[in-house]
Structure formats: structure tokens, C-alpha cells
Amino acid sequence: xANSISKQLQFWADPRWLQIFLLSNFLIYGWIFLGWYGELSxxxxxxxxxxxxxxxxxxxxxxxxxxxxxxxISALGLCLLLKVNGWEWMALAGFLTISSKFLLRTTSKHxxxxxxFGIIALMLLGQGWISPGQxxxxxxxxxxxxxxxxxxxxxxxxxxxxLTFLISLFLFESIRNIGWLGWSWDVxxxxxxxxxxxxxxxxxxxxxxxxxxxxxxxxxxxxxxSVLSFGLSQFFYFYQAPLIALFLVSLxxxxxxxxxxxxxxxxxxxxxxxxxxxx
Amino acid sequence: MKNNIKFSAILLIALFLSTDxxxFCGFYxxxxxxxxxxxxxxxxxxxxxxxxxxxMSNDFQGDVKDFAMVIPVPTVLREDQIKISNxxxxxxxxxxxxxxxxxxxxxxxxxxxxxNEYAPSSTMQMKRMKSESDKDAEAKEDxxxxxxxxxxxGEYDIMLLSAEQSDGLERWLTDNDYKIPAxxxxxxxxxxxxxxxxxxxxxxxxxxxxSGFNYLNPIQISFESGKFMLPIRxxxxxxxxxxxxxxxxxxxxxxxxxxxxxxxxxxxDRNVPLFVERYFGEFYTDLFNRAYYREGMNAVFLxxxxxxxxxxxxxxxxxxxxxxxFSDFAEAxxxxxxxxxxxxxxxxxxxxxxxxxxxFPQDLFFQVTPNRESYQARYIMHHPAQGDLSCSxxxxxxxDLESRRRVEVAELATLAGWTNLNYGxxxxxxxxxxxxxxxxxxxxxxxxxxxxxxxxxxxxxxxYFLIIFGLIGLLVLWTVRRxxxxxxxxx
Numbered sequence: 001x002a003n004s005i006s007k008q009l010q011f012w013a014d015p016r017w018l019q020i021f022l023l024s025n026f027l028i029y030g031w032i033f034l035g036w037y038g039e040l041s042x043x044x045x046x047x048x049x050x051x052x053x054x055x056x057x058x059x060x061x062x063x064x065x066x067x068x069x070x071x072x073i074s075a076l077g078l079c080l081l082l083k084v085n086g087w088e089w090m091a092l093a094g095f096l097t098i099s100s101k102f103l104l105r106t107t108s109k110h111x112x113x114x115x116x117f118g119i120i121a122l123m124l125l126g127q128g129w130i131s132p133g134q135x136x137x138x139x140x141x142x143x144x145x146x147x148x149x150x151x152x153x154x155x156x157x158x159x160x161x162x163l164t165f166l167i168s169l170f171l172f173e174s175i176r177n178i179g180w181l182g183w184s185w186d187v188x189x190x191x192x193x194x195x196x197x198x199x200x201x202x203x204x205x206x207x208x209x210x211x212x213x214x215x216x217x218x219x220x221x222x223x224x225x226s227v228l229s230f231g232l233s234q235f236f237y238f239y240q241a242p243l244i245a246l247f248l249v250s251l252x253x254x255x256x257x258x259x260x261x262x263x264x265x266x267x268x269x270x271x272x273x274x275x276x277x278x279x
Numbered sequence: 280m281k282n283n284i285k286f287s288a289i290l291l292i293a294l295f296l297s298t299d300x301x302x303f304c305g306f307y308x309x310x311x312x313x314x315x316x317x318x319x320x321x322x323x324x325x326x327x328x329x330x331x332x333x334x335m336s337n338d339f340q341g342d343v344k345d346f347a348m349v350i351p352v353p354t355v356l357r358e359d360q361i362k363i364s365n366x367x368x369x370x371x372x373x374x375x376x377x378x379x380x381x382x383x384x385x386x387x388x389x390x391x392x393x394x395n396e397y398a399p400s401s402t403m404q405m406k407r408m409k410s411e412s413d414k415d416a417e418a419k420e421d422x423x424x425x426x427x428x429x430x431x432x433g434e435y436d437i438m439l440l441s442a443e444q445s446d447g448l449e450r451w452l453t454d455n456d457y458k459i460p461a462x463x464x465x466x467x468x469x470x471x472x473x474x475x476x477x478x479x480x481x482x483x484x485x486x487x488x489x490s491g492f493n494y495l496n497p498i499q500i501s502f503e504s505g506k507f508m509l510p511i512r513x514x515x516x517x518x519x520x521x522x523x524x525x526x527x528x529x530x531x532x533x534x535x536x537x538x539x540x541x542x543x544x545x546x547x548d549r550n551v552p553l554f555v556e557r558y559f560g561e562f563y564t565d566l567f568n569r570a571y572y573r574e575g576m577n578a579v580f581l582x583x584x585x586x587x588x589x590x591x592x593x594x595x596x597x598x599x600x601x602x603x604x605f606s607d608f609a610e611a612x613x614x615x616x617x618x619x620x621x622x623x624x625x626x627x628x629x630x631x632x633x634x635x636x637x638x639f640p641q642d643l644f645f646q647v648t649p650n651r652e653s654y655q656a657r658y659i660m661h662h663p664a665q666g667d668l669s670c671s672x673x674x675x676x677x678x679d680l681e682s683r684r685r686v687e688v689a690e691l692a693t694l695a696g697w698t699n700l701n702y703g704x705x706x707x708x709x710x711x712x713x714x715x716x717x718x719x720x721x722x723x724x725x726x727x728x729x730x731x732x733x734x735x736x737x738x739x740x741x742x743y744f745l746i747i748f749g750l751i752g753l754l755v756l757w758t759v760r761r762x763x764x765x766x767x768x769x770x
Binding site: 015021033126143150177181182186187 | 542579641740741
């Protein structure tokens with residue numbers, strides 16, 4: 001009896017539930033308060049497509065079926081960020097997203113963050129786009145409170161890369177817009193008043209299966225992403241700049257891991273706790 | 280109950296009739312002591328790759344000699360990149376894409392009533408005057424302002440300026456008899472630093488007299504730039520209150536949407552009472568007001584989106600005026616359509632934004648998306664059946680009608696905030712056509728100034744939802760996790 005309770009608890013203690021919960025919270029919020037009503041079928045397609053692709057590959061490669069939670073996280077990421085013209089394109093996006101995990105990988109890691117890969121692929125096909133302006137103004141403080149609480153309560157792993165990215169991007173934007181161009185502060189704050197940047201920082205670049213293993217490597221990596229995305233948006237007017245930057249910088253992850261050696265990441269119930277695998 | 284699909288469409292002309300003062304992205308620099316305010320303006324925005332074609336409507340109401348406009352542009356424009364456009368194209372695009380009221384008749388088919396008030400286009404020849412593009416001729420050292428080019432096009436004298444410093448530009452404008460709003464300087468500097476040129480326009484009185492028109496024509500500019508934006512910040516320089524901007528955007532692939540502000544679809548496809556027909560302009564104005572406050576005063580509203588390619592059959596449902604034809608495309612700057620049978624794709628997006636300095640700190644930046652979903656702001660009226668309704672089906676019908684009208688009245692209160700004690704009569708009565716006067720809206724004239732607390736509540740509820748639901752969930756997860764880790768330590 002005690003044993004079965006313990007097993008159940010272990011199941012629920014998986015840190016990925018935290019991500020699933022937070023992402024669903026954002027999605028429900030958008031659905032209720034930002035009027036994303038028409039897209040329910042698209043959301044269901046994303047989830048179905050991601051999970052079935054996951055099962056397909058797990059079956060073919062005879063893997064234990066533990067990663068469905070990761071796939072659900074990827075699917076929720078697609079729902080929150082990617083816009084498409086029809087459900088069939090979301091089905092394709094889900095398929096490409098999860099396939100990239102199995103096909104584009106090194107021995108222990110994925111080359112690209114799956115959601116990032118799926119979004120970039122659909123954008124290149126000319127069938128997907130992201131709407132950085134889909135968030136209202138109210139939720140930024142609110143989501144920061146929630147995310148802050150999550151970090152404090154759970155000691156969330158890899159918050160370092162999210163903070164590095166946000167702080168360095170904020171510095172670049174402030175120096176350029178306030179120091180050089182002479183805009184007022186509300187212009188810079190308004191640029192950061194976007195749920196897309198927050199989602200990107202806390203749920204995409206923090207992905208332990210794509211970010212570098214060692215903290216110093218991750219900080220370098222986070223700065224590289226912010227430099228590139230700042231440059232792309234300021235001088236080339238790419239509004240999807242962070243996603244493109246992550247896609248390109250991901251190619252350098254194996255190199256960073258080579259110079260900043262540490263054990264690769266495995267999901268387990270302790271994996272929120274950085275010290276258990278990183279000395 | 281079968282509805283006969285007959286419709287009449289009522290145009291939303293003069294939506295904001297009360298605003299008799301003109302506005303645009305540029306600020307007005309008046310030479311007269313009268314202070315000019317920006318209230319409502321219209322702009323056509325065409326994007327093809329890196330090329331932008333921007334047409335600015337000009338419904339300036341004062342004495343034309345006082346008209347002056349400054350628009351930031353990314354490059355020094357050549358003479359062939361500046362055109363005088365036809366004012367009629369704005370009327371036609373507006374009429375075609377405006378929010379519409381549709382009516383349906385229960386059972387008895389009646390003749391459709393077309394209230395097609397679309398104004399015929401005024402034909403006019405564009406006059407292009409010889410230009411003298413003497414670079415640097417009048418540049419003055421101490422202003423650090425360079426006159427990059429000077430043209431006379433149509434009735435306008437146009438200059439393109441580049442500047443080193445905002446105070447230099449400010450002094451130049453003042454010394455050349457342009458009256459500058461005090462707050463302009465803070466926005467001039469960022470534009471100068473980003474290497475922006477200034478497109479300065481005044482009316483050439485002689486040419487204007489020659490043209491014989493008593494109004495000013497729209498100016499169209501085209502240029503290559505990665506930036507796809509409208510510089511609204513400069514226009515706020517002399518804006519004391521919210522300004523309305525209507526954007527007619529055209530692209531090859533799909534909807535145009537702002538990237539740094541939220542796009543909200545204006546409520547559509549709602550059933551409204553019959554008497555709304557008479558007050559449709561007021562109805563939509565109040566509906567827009569409410570939506571504006573409800574969405575936090577910082578959203579861009581989508582009013583129409585449709586594939587208007589010459590080859591695409593249905594372009595609206597119903598159409599309130601003829602869809603844009605080849606000559607309209609040409610006038611608007613959609614130059615990839617070569618004729619009415621062209622296979623080229625054109626996607627039309629109409630956006631309506633009401634902006635203030637506080638809620639819109641950044642200029643409006645746009646992207647062209649592959650989104651081809653159609654959208655239109657449409658409101659529906661149902662006419663009751665006429666004749667004897669005393670049979671048993673008739674009694675059921677009357678009961679249905681009553682509950683339907685109850686919903687319509689509730690919808691009217693939600694959408695436009697209209698309430699009137701006589702609306703109870705509307706619910707229970709049938710032949711309303713003759714007695715509509717008593718349903719005159721009880722409009723709250725303060726709406727534009729004071730948001731009602733109920734309207735702005737949505738955003739706040741959302742915030743609390745995120746925080747409270749988020750924190751409760753986190754606590755539950757945390758408790759589960761802790762007990763699990765304890766269990767684990769024990770075993």
C-alpha cells in the first residue's frame with residue numbers, strides 16, 4: 001500500500017508537471033481573456049500530433065515511454081507561440097517538432113529545441129507565423145510573479161540561462177534606445193511587455209536537452225542568443241528574432257559542451273536540483 | 280423558422296463626424312496661431328517585399344495656407360517616389376470595408392433595400408509640376424539641417440530634410456515659420472539618431488488655386504526599407520487626447536498585423552434590435568468605445584480582412600459597396616495587379632487604432648503574415664414576419680420572437696452600453712417599423728472621456744486569474760513534490 005502511494009507521488013513529482021501546469025495556465029488565460037476562442041481545434045491537433053509522433057518513434061526505437069510529458073510541453077509551446085492557416089499545418093508542425101528530437105540529435109542531446117525547430121520549419125514553409133503582439137498588457141507582471149514563485153518554490157533548474165538572456169537583452173535594448181537613440185524608458189519597457197519573450201526565456205531556452213551542460217557555458221550561450229536577437233531585431237527588423245537566434249546558436253551547443261565539460265542532463269525527480277548532476 | 284436571406288447594408292459613413300480636425304502620423308506645424316489637434320486620420324499601407332507604399336489622406340479643414348506636415352521617412356525620396364493620389368480611393372476603401380449592418384426577414388420575402396451611399400469618385404488629373412532638386416542649396420551650417428531634395432508636386436511644396444541634431448531641426452522649422460509643438464523635440468531626437476529623413480510638406484498656394492479644388496489631395500510615398508511601420512509618435516506631439524487612425528493595408532500573402540501591439544477582432548456577427556438601423560453610426564461608435572476600454576486602451580482593432588484578388592469571387596458577405604477594382608488598386612499603390620484579370624493575389628486588412636501617448640509608447644510596427652482568414656465586422660437585424668399570426672405555429676413563433684428580442688436587447692447593452700426603459704416594449708411588440716422613435720439610444724456622452732469601471736474590468740480579472748490560479752497550482756505541485764521526496768528519502 002505504502003509502496004503504491006509512493007510510486008504515485010513519484011509520478012506527480014516529475015518537474016515537468018510544473019512546466020505543463022504553467023504553460024496550460026498561460027493557454028487557459030489566453031483562451032478566456034485574450035479571445036483565442038477559434039483555435040481550440042488547432043490546439044487539440046498540436047497535442048495529438050506531438051503525442052502520436054512521440055509514440056511512433058518510441059515504438060520504432062523500442063524506447064521506454066517516459067517522454068510523453070516532454071512532448072506535451074512541446075505541444076503546449078506550439079499552441080502558445082505558433083499561428084498557422086489550418087489544422088493540417090499544425091499537424092505537420094507537431095510531427096516535425098517531435099521528429100527533430102529523434103532525428104537531429106547527438107548521443108545525449110537534441111541539436112534544436114523541438115518547439116523552436118517546428119516553428120522555424122513552418123515559417124520557412126510560409127505557412128506559420130508568430131504574433132508577438134498577441135499578449136495584452138496586464139499579464140506581464142502577473143506572469144513574472146508566477147514564474148518568480150516557481151523559481152523560489154522549486155529552485156527551478158536552468159533559470160540561470162533565462163535570467164542571463166533577459167538581463168543582457170534588457171541591457172542592450174536600454175543602451176541602444178535610451179543611451180543612443182534617446183527614447184524614453186516606456187519604449188524599452190513596452191518592448192519587454194510581451195508574453196512571447198517571457199515564454200521564450202523561461203520555457204524554450206531553459207530546455208535542459210538543448211542548452212549547454214555547464215553553467216558557465218550556459219551563460220555564454222544565453223549572451224550569444226541575446227546579442228544575436230538584439231542585432232536581428234534592431235538592424236534587420238526581424239520580429240521573430242529570439243527564435244531565429246536560438247535556432248542558429250543551438251548549432252554551437254556541441255562546441256560549448258566540448259569546452260565547458262559537465263555531465264549531460266537526464267530527467268528524474270531530482271533534476272530540478274542543479275547540484276545533483278553538475279559539480 | 281425559415282429566414283429569407285435578404286439584406287440591406289448600411290454604410291458607416293461619417294463614423295466620427297464630430298471630429299472636424301485632421302490628423303496623421305506627422306504632426307502639424309501651424310503657421311497660424313490656431314492650435315491644431317489630431318483626431319482621426321486614414322492611411323493606405325501597401326507592402327511588397329521590402330517596399331512600402333504609404334498614402335496619407337488629407338482632410339485638413341482649415342485655411343490651406345496654414346497646412347503643413349512633417350513625416351519621418353527612412354530614405355531621401357526621389358521625385359518619382361512621391362505621388363499625389365486621388366481622394367476618392369479612401370472613400371471607396373472605407374465604404375467597402377466599413378462595419379456593416381445586415382438585415383434578414385422572417386418568412387415573407389421582401390425586396391432587398393440597398394442603402395448604397397458610396398460616393399462616386401471624383402475624376403481628376405494629377406498634375407505634376409517641374410521640380411527643382413537643388414541639393415544642399417539652402418542648407419545652413421548652424422542648423423546642421425540639410426535640404427536633401429525639394430520638389431513641387433501637385434499642389435504641394437515638398438522638402439526632404441536630414442538633420443544632425445534635434446534642436447537644430449527644431450530651430451530650422453521655427454525660423455522657417457513652422458510652429459512646432461513643445462513636445463516635439465523629445466521625439467525628433469530618436470528619429471534623427473536612427474538616420475531618419477524628414478518629409479516636410481506645405482501647400483503651394485498658386486498651384487492649389489490653379490488646380491481649382493477646395494480640398495487637399497492625399498500624398499503617396501514609396502520607398503525600400505526593412506522597416507514596415509507607421510511613425511505615430513511624431514503625430515502625438517500636438518495631440519491632447521486619443522487619436523483615431525484607420526489603416527487600409529494590402530499585401531500579397533495575407534493579413535497585415537502589428538507586431539508590438541495586440542490585435543483584437545472587433546465583436547462581429549451579433550444580433551441587434553431593429554431600431555439600431557436608425558442609429559447605426561452611434562451604435563458602432565459606442566461599441567468601439569467600449570471595446571477600446573475593455574481591451575485596455577492599447578489594442579489595434581481588426582475590422583475587415585479578406586482576399587480581394589481580382590480572381591477571388593466572394594469578397595464580403597454581404598458587400599456594402601463594390602469591391603476595389605483595378606483602378607483603386609493602382610491608386611492605392613498595389614502595383615503588382617496588372618489588370619482586372621490578373622492572377623496576382625491581394626489581401627486587404629482594415630485596422631482601427633485609437634492611440635494616446637501613454638498607451639502607445641512605440642511606433643506601430645507591422646508584419647505581413649500568411650494568415651488568409653476572412654473577417655468582417657457585421658451586425659444582424661431580423662425583421663419579424665408580417666400578417667396574421669393567430670394559428671398555433673404563429674403563437675409559438677411569437678414566443679420565440681420575444682425571447683429572441685430579449686437576447687437582442689441584452690446584446691445591445693453588452694456591445695454599446697445602451698439601455699432605455701422602452702426596450703421592454705420592443706421585446707413584446709411586433710410592428711416596430713413605425714414606432715422606432717421611442718427607442719432612441721440613451722447614450723452616455725461621457726463614454727469617450729471616462730471608462731466605466733465595468734468595461735476596464737476584464738484586464739484586471741485576467742491578471743488576478745493568472746496570479747491566483749498560478750500560485751495555488753504551484754503550492755499544490757510543491758506539496759506533492761515535497762512529500763514525494765520525503766518518501767523517497769525514507770525508502
